[in-house]
Amino acid sequence: MREVAIVSAGMTPFGELWRYSLRDLFVEASLGALRQAKADTVDAVYVGNMSGGQFVGQEHLGPLLADHLGIRGVPITRVESACASGGVALRSAFLDVASGMSDLVLAVGVEKMNDGGDVTNVLATAADQENEVYHGITFPGLYAMIARAHMTQHGTTLEDLAAVSVKNHRHGALNPKAQFRQEVTPEQVMASSLVADPLRLLHCSPVSDGAAAVLLCPLARAQEFTDRPVEIRASGLATSSMALAERRDPAFLDAVSLSASRAYHMAGLGPADIDVAEVHDCFSIAEICVLEALCFAEQGRGGEAARTGETALGGRLPVNTSGGLKSKGHPVGATGIAQVIEIFEQLRGEAGERQVKDAAVGLTQNMGGSGGSSVVHIFERV
Amino acid sequence: MREVAIVSAGMTPFGELWRYSLRDLFVEASLGALRQAKADTVDAVYVGNMSGGQFVGQEHLGPLLADHLGIRGVPITRVESACASGGVALRSAFLDVASGMSDLVLAVGVEKMNDGGDVTNVLATAADQENEVYHGITFPGLYAMIARAHMTQHGTTLEDLAAVSVKNHRHGALNPKAQFRQEVTPEQVMASSLVADPLRLLHCSPVSDGAAAVLLCPLARAQEFTDRPVEIRASGLATSSMALAERRDPAFLDAVSLSASRAYHMAGLGPADIDVAEVHDCFSIAEICVLEALCFAEQGRGGEAARTGETALGGRLPVNTSGGLKSKGHPVGATGIAQVIEIFEQLRGEAGERQVKDAAVGLTQNMGGSGGSSVVHIFERV
Numbered sequence: 001m002r003e004v005a006i007v008s009a010g011m012t013p014f015g016e017l018w019r020y021s022l023r024d025l026f027v028e029a030s031l032g033a034l035r036q037a038k039a040d041t042v043d044a045v046y047v048g049n050m051s052g053g054q055f056v057g058q059e060h061l062g063p064l065l066a067d068h069l070g071i072r073g074v075p076i077t078r079v080e081s082a083c084a085s086g087g088v089a090l091r092s093a094f095l096d097v098a099s100g101m102s103d104l105v106l107a108v109g110v111e112k113m114n115d116g117g118d119v120t121n122v123l124a125t126a127a128d129q130e131n132e133v134y135h136g137i138t139f140p141g142l143y144a145m146i147a148r149a150h151m152t153q154h155g156t157t158l159e160d161l162a163a164v165s166v167k168n169h170r171h172g173a174l175n176p177k178a179q180f181r182q183e184v185t186p187e188q189v190m191a192s193s194l195v196a197d198p199l200r201l202l203h204c205s206p207v208s209d210g211a212a213a214v215l216l217c218p219l220a221r222a223q224e225f226t227d228r229p230v231e232i233r234a235s236g237l238a239t240s241s242m243a244l245a246e247r248r249d250p251a252f253l254d255a256v257s258l259s260a261s262r263a264y265h266m267a268g269l270g271p272a273d274i275d276v277a278e279v280h281d282c283f284s285i286a287e288i289c290v291l292e293a294l295c296f297a298e299q300g301r302g303g304e305a306a307r308t309g310e311t312a313l314g315g316r317l318p319v320n321t322s323g324g325l326k327s328k329g330h331p332v333g334a335t336g337i338a339q340v341i342e343i344f345e346q347l348r349g350e351a352g353e354r355q356v357k358d359a360a361v362g363l364t365q366n367m368g369g370s371g372g373s374s375v376v377h378i379f380e381r382v
Numbered sequence: 383m384r385e386v387a388i389v390s391a392g393m394t395p396f397g398e399l400w401r402y403s404l405r406d407l408f409v410e411a412s413l414g415a416l417r418q419a420k421a422d423t424v425d426a427v428y429v430g431n432m433s434g435g436q437f438v439g440q441e442h443l444g445p446l447l448a449d450h451l452g453i454r455g456v457p458i459t460r461v462e463s464a465c466a467s468g469g470v471a472l473r474s475a476f477l478d479v480a481s482g483m484s485d486l487v488l489a490v491g492v493e494k495m496n497d498g499g500d501v502t503n504v505l506a507t508a509a510d511q512e513n514e515v516y517h518g519i520t521f522p523g524l525y526a527m528i529a530r531a532h533m534t535q536h537g538t539t540l541e542d543l544a545a546v547s548v549k550n551h552r553h554g555a556l557n558p559k560a561q562f563r564q565e566v567t568p569e570q571v572m573a574s575s576l577v578a579d580p581l582r583l584l585h586c587s588p589v590s591d592g593a594a595a596v597l598l599c600p601l602a603r604a605q606e607f608t609d610r611p612v613e614i615r616a617s618g619l620a621t622s623s624m625a626l627a628e629r630r631d632p633a634f635l636d637a638v639s640l641s642a643s644r645a646y647h648m649a650g651l652g653p654a655d656i657d658v659a660e661v662h663d664c665f666s667i668a669e670i671c672v673l674e675a676l677c678f679a680e681q682g683r684g685g686e687a688a689r690t691g692e693t694a695l696g697g698r699l700p701v702n703t704s705g706g707l708k709s710k711g712h713p714v715g716a717t718g719i720a721q722v723i724e725i726f727e728q729l730r731g732e733a734g735e736r737q738v739k740d741a742a743v744g745l746t747q748n749m750g751g752s753g754g755s756s757v758v759h760i761f762e763r764v
Contacts, residue, residue, distance in 0.1 A: 001482045021512070044619075053507045054435045057515065060464035060508040063637070063754030066621035067628065073640050075619035076755070077470050080460045082442035088459050092474060099481035100383045101617075125435045126442040130403070133439065235483075237426075237457035239448035246449065255445070258455050372445030373458070 001098040003219035005229035005382065008036035009341040014210035014329030015179040022056050022112040027068045029211035029334075030108050034069075037215050037225040043102035045076040048089030048109040049333035054125065055117040065108070075102075082126030083282060085109060086212065086336025087366030087375035091235045093216050094377075103217055109337035110211035119207050123332070126369040128243040140204060140283070142244055142370040144196035147285035149251040151198070153300065156288065158198060160303030162189035164284035165202050165326055167306045171313060172323020174353040177338075179208055179329030203284040208329035212337035214344065222382070228348045233269070233361075234378040236262030242372045255374040256293035256365060263363075263376040271295040274317065274378075275359040276346045278339035280367035281324040290365055291319065294376070313354060321346065321354045336366035340377065347381040383480040385601035387611035387764065390418035391723040396592035396711030397561040404438050404494040409450045411593035411716075412490050416451075419597050419607040425484035427458040430471030430491040431715035436507065437499040447490070457484075464508035465664060467491060468594065468718025469748030469757035473617045475598050476759075485599055491719035492593035501589050505714070508751040510625040522586060522665070524626055524752040526578035529667035531633040533580070535682065538670065540580060542685030544571035546666035547584050547708055549688045553695060554705020556735040559720075561590055561711030585666040590711035594719035596726065604764070610730045615651070615743075616760040618644030624754045637756040638675035638747060645745075645758040653677040656699065656760075657741040658728045660721035662749035663706040672747055673701070676758070695736060703728065703736045718748035722759065729763040 010032020012025055020028070026047065034040070045065060053059040062076030081088045086109030093107035113119055124133045127142065150156045166186055172178040184202055192201040215225070222229035240255035241247055247254065264270055271294060279294070281287035288302035296317060297305050305311045311319035322328045322342035325335055343362035345351045362379045392414020394407055402410070408429065416422070427447060435441040444458030463470045468491030475489035495501055506515045509524065532538045548568055554560040566584055574583040597607070604611035622637035623629055629636065646652055653676060661676070663669035670684035678699060679687050687693045693701035704710045704724035707717055725744035727733045744761045 023512075051435050051441055053433050053504070054441075056511065057507050058511040059433055059436075059462060060624070060751050060754060062463050063621040063624040063751065064510065066754075067623050067625075072623055073620055073636070075641075075644075076463075076621050077474065077619070078462045079474075080441060080462060081444050081458075092459065092461075092477075095474075095477050095481045095483055098483065099477045101477055101480065122435070125439050128446065129438065129440040130405075237459070238455055239445040239458050241449050241454055242442070242445040243449075254455070259457075369442050369445065372442060372448075 002100060004094050004097045004216055004232045005219040005222040006214045006216055006344050007222050007225035007229050008033045008215045009344050011177055011212040011338060011341055012210050013177045014208045014331060016114045017209040020209060022052055022058055023064055023068045025112060025209060025211035026065055026108050026110040029213040030069050030106055033106060033213040033215045039104060041071050042074060042104045042106045044096055045074060045106045046089040046092040047076060047078045048085035048336055049078055050080055050082055050085050050111060051122055054122040056112050056115050081373045082368035083332040084336060084366045084368035084373050084375050085333040090337060090340055090377060091237055091375055094232050094235050097216050097218060105216045106213055107216060107337060108213040109334035111331035111333040112209050113207045113331060114209050131243045140196035140199055143283040143285055144199045145244060146250055147198050150285060153251055156303035158190060160307050161203055161284045162186040163306035164281060164287045165189045167312050168281060168320050168324040168326040171321050171354060172327025175323045175328055178323040178327050179206055180327045199283055205282045205325035205330035208331040210329060210331035210334045212334045212341055214337060214340055229382050230344050230347045231380050231382050232377060233380050234263040234266035236260060236376045239373050240371055244370050251289060253289050253293045253371040255371050256290050259374040259376040260294045263378050267378040269378060273361050274363045275361050276321060276356045277319050277363040278322060278342050279319055279365040281320060281326050282330060294365060318356050321356060339364040339366060343379050347379055384482060386476050386479045386598055386614045387601040387604040388596045388598055388726050389604050389607035389611050390415045390597045391726050393559055393594040393720060393723055394592050395559045396590045396713060398496045399591040402591060404434055404440055405446055405450045407494060407591060407593035408447055408490050408492040411595040412451050412488055415488060415595040415597045421486060423453050424456060424486045424488045426478055427456060427488045428471040428474040429458060429460045430467035430718055431460055432462055432464055432467050432493060433504055436504040438494050438497050463755045464750035465714040466718060466748045466750035466755050466757050467715040472719060472722055472759060473619055473757055476614050476617050479598050479600060487598045488595055489598060489719060490595040491716035493713035493715040494591050495589045495713060496591050513625045522578035522581055525665040525667055526581045527626060528632055529580055532667060535633055538685035540572060542689050543585055543666045544568040545688035546663060546669045547571045549694050550663060550702050550706040550708040553703050553736060554709025557705045557710055560705040560709050561588055562709045581665055587664045587707035587712035590713040592711060592713035592716045594716045594723055596719060596722055611764045612726050612729045613762050613764050614759060615762050616645040616648035618642060618758045621755050622753055626752050633671060635671050635675045635753040637753050638672055641756040641758040642676045645760050649760040651760060655743050656745045657743050658703060658738040659701050659745040660704060660724050661701055661747040663702055663708050664712060676747060700738050703738060721746040721748060725761050729761055
C-alpha cells in the first residue's frame with residue numbers, strides 16, 4: 001500500500017443554514033479544500049452522506065457534485081454508514097490512493113438536515129427498522145438506555161454526563177465554525193428539558209447543516225500541495241450488532257473497540273501515543289463509552305475523564321477540542337470529515353485558541369447508529 | 383496494485399419477492415457466494431444499495447448484514463450511485479483488494495422495491511431534485527426525451543426500440559433467475575401501454591426485489607477458492623451532468639463513454655476484444671445509446687444492433703444474455719452485481735443455454751440516473 005497524506009481542508013460553518021442547499025454546502029467545503037491546495041481538479045471524490053434521499057429528496061450525489069463543483073467526468077462515489085458516513089468516506093478515499101488507482105482524491109462529508117425533513121424519523125432509519133424502530137424507539141431513547149446501563153453497572157453519575165457537555169461547549173466556544181459558541185454550566189445541563197431519561201437537551205447533539213472536505217494524495221507527492229502534510233497512519237472500520245438488545249453489554253461499544261484495535265495495530269501505535277482525539281459524542285454518554293472502547297479510560301471509568309479535566313484542553317489527553325458533535329454541531333454525513341479537519345489543523349499547529357501544544361499524533365473516531373458501525377483513523381504530523 | 387479475481391457468486395431470483403425482506407435478500411445472495419467458495423467469513427464487505435432508507439426505512443445496512451450473515455465485526459461499507467450502486471460496490475471491493483488492505487472481500491448489491499414504497503418518486507431522487515424532479519419529471523419521461531432525441535437525430539425507429547426488448551426477453555426466457563421468462567413479439571411491444579411517448583410498458587424494466595453477491599480476492603490466492611477464477615482486468619467510473627438539459631447531446635451518454643475509455647485503457651483492450659457484455663437497459667433506448675458510448679456501434683447506429691441480430695445470442699457480440707434489466711428484472715442496487723455474475727458465469731462456461739461459445743473477455747456497464755454516473759468493468763478468464 002502507498003503511504004497517504006492529507007494536504008488541505010475546507011469546511012462550512014455548522015448550524016441551521018437556511019440559505020444553503022445540499023449542493024451549496026458540499027461545493028463550498030470542496031472548493032475550500034481545492035483552493036487551499038491550489039488544485040483545479042481531482043482524480044476521484046468520495047462523498048459521505050447519510051440520507052440525502054430522505055432529508056431533501058436527493059440521492060445520487062456524485063453527478064450533482066461533479067456539476068456544481070465544475071469537475072464533470074470525475075469518478076465520484078457516495079458512501080453511507082449512518083452518522084459514520086464521513087469517516088467511511090475518508091477510509092474509501094484513503095484506499096483509493098493507497099491502491100495506486102488515484103493520486104488526488106477529495107473526501108467530502110455533507111448533510112442538509114434543516115429543510116423540512118422529519119429528522120427524528122429519518123435518523124431512526126440508522127437503527128434496526130424491524131426490531132427497534134417499528135416498536136417506537138428513537139436515538140435519544142437508545143442512548144438513554146446505554147446511559148442507564150453504564151450508570152447501573154459502573155456508578156456513572158448525572159454529574160459525569162453533564163461534565164462532557166460542559167467541556168465540549170467550553171471547547172466549542174473557541175471554534176468559529178461551531179453551531180453553539182457559548183459555554184454551559186453543569187447546573188444548566190442538569191436543568192435542561194428532559195429528552196429521554198436520564199438524557200436532557202444539553203446532553204444531545206443538535207440538528208445541523210454542514211459540509212467538510214479534505215484532499216488526499218500519496219505522501220510522496222504531498223509537498224507539491226503543502227509544506228505541512230499530515231499522514232494517515234491507519235484506518236480501522238468495524239461493525240457490531242445493529243440492535244442494542246443483541247449486544248453482549250449495551251454499555252460497551254464493541255465496534256468502537258474493534259475499529260480502534262485495528263487502527264492501533266495498523267499504525268503500530270497505542271492509546272498512550274495519541275496527543276489529541278476527536279470522538280463521536282452524539283450524546284454525552286457516547287463520549288464516555290467511546291473513551292473506554294478506545295482504551296483512553298479503563299472500562300467503567302470513562303465518566304471521570306471530563307469531570308477531572310483529563311480530556312479538557314490543557315488536560316492529559318484533550319478530546320473534542322473542536323467542541324465535538326455537541327457544540328460544533330452534527331450534520332451527520334459531514335461529522336466524520338469535520339473531526340479529521342480538527343485533527344489536521346491541530347497537527348499543523350493551526351488550531352488557534354484550541355491548539356494542543358506539540359500535538360504530533362491524533363485520532364478520530366466516528367460512529368454509526370447506536371454503535372453498529374465505527375471507524376477510527378490515526379494521523380501523524382510529517 | 384494487486385491483481386484481483388472473482389472466485390464465487392450468489393444470487394436470489396429477481397422478481398416480486400413478497401416473502402423476502404431486505405435482509406433476507408442480501409443474506410441469501412451473500413451466503414450463496416460464501417458457500418460456493420467454501421469461505422466462512424470475509425475481511426470486508428461492500429454493499430450497493432440505492433435507497434433502503436426511502437424504500438423500506440432502513441439505512442446503515444452494514445451492521446444489519448453483519449448481524450444476519452453471522453459475521454459481526456467485519457468492516458462493511460454501503461455505497462450508492464443510484465442504479466449504478468452495484469457496479470460501484472464492485473469497484474470499491476476491487477480497490478480494497480488491489481490496495482492490499484483486504485484479501486477476501488464480498489461485493490453485494492441489494493434492493494427491496496416491492497414493499498409499499500412510492501417507487502416512481504423514490505427512483506426520481508436519482509435525478510436532479512431542484513432542476514428536474516421539482517418540475518414533475520420521472521425516469522420514464524427522461525428516457526423518453528433521450529429516445530426522441532435519438533430518433534430525431536439518427537432516424538432510430540420504433541422497430542429498433544422494440545427489437546431490444548424482444549432480444550432481451552428471448553435471452554431472459556433462458557435464465558432461471560429472471561423476473562419475466564417469456565418471449566415477447568415486436569407487435570406486443572408496440573401495442574403495450576404507452577408510459578411516456580415513445581416508450582411503452584415493454585420498453586421499460588420492471589420494479590424488482592433481489593440481491594446478488596460476488597467474492598473477490600487477490601488473483602494470487604484465487605486457486606484456494608476455485609479452479610476457474612475470473613480476473614477483474616479494469617474498472618472505470620465516470621460522472622456526467624446530473625440534469626439531462628445540461629448535456630451537450632441528450633442522445634449521447636458522456637459518462638458511459640468516459641467510464642468505458644478509462645476501463646479500455648486500464649485493461650489495454652478495446653471494444654473489439656469483448657466477447658460478451660451486460661449493459662444497462664433500464665429502458666430499451668438506454669441499450670442503444672450505451673452500445674454507441676461503449677464503441678460497440680457507431681454513433682447513431684446503435685438502433686440497428688438488436689434488429690439485425692448482432693447483439694443476440696449467436697450474433698457477433700451478444701449483449702445482455704442474462705435477459706438484461708428488461709427481462710431479468712432491475713432491483714436497482716443489485717443490478718450491477720447481477721451483471722457481473724452473468725459475465726462471471728459466461729467466462730467460466732457455466733451459462734447453460736445462454737452460453738456464448740469460447741467467451742474469454744467480458745464487459746459490464748452499469749448506469750445511474752439518466753446517465754449521470756456510469757461504471758464499466760472488464761473481466762478475463764484466467
